[in-house]
Amino acid sequence: MQALATTTERVPEGLLLAQPVLDAHAQLLLPEGTPVTREILNNLQHRGIDTIFVNAPEELAQRNGKVDPVEQRVLTEQRLLHLFRPALRAGQLNPLLHMILRHRLEERP
Incomplete structure (x- = not known):
């Protein structure tokens, strides 16, 4: 099963945790x-x-036998954010990330 790291600000409700969440004291x-x-x-x-x-x-x-376009958009965004995570951690604005997101997420007929 594939797990994705995502920020708590961007994760949609309803997904399941792939790993336990621990605090700073490993509780x-x-x-x-x-x-x-x-x-x-x-x-x-x-x-x-x-x-x-x-x-x-x-x-x-896939478990439900269908692909939801909204879930696909979320997955695309999460993959790109994962790839750009070093720049995001450093607080750098990355114009390339925004251009790729816009390109990948635009509606296509």
Whole structure:
């Protein structure tokens, strides 16, 4: 099963945690498989946890036998954010990331 790292600001509700979430003292906050809710995301942000691992949306869609376009868009964005994570951690604005996102996410007939 593929897991994606994503920021707590960008993860959509309803995805499942692919890894347990631990605090700074290695105390278990949330077990693997927990469904992500807005309340959980707010709590994690309040604790200073900004990255979590969730199951890839495309795998969830494959389990249902269909591919949801919204989930596909989320997956594309998460993959690009993962690739650009060193620049994002450094707080650098990356025009290339924005151009690629715009290109990949534009609606096509």
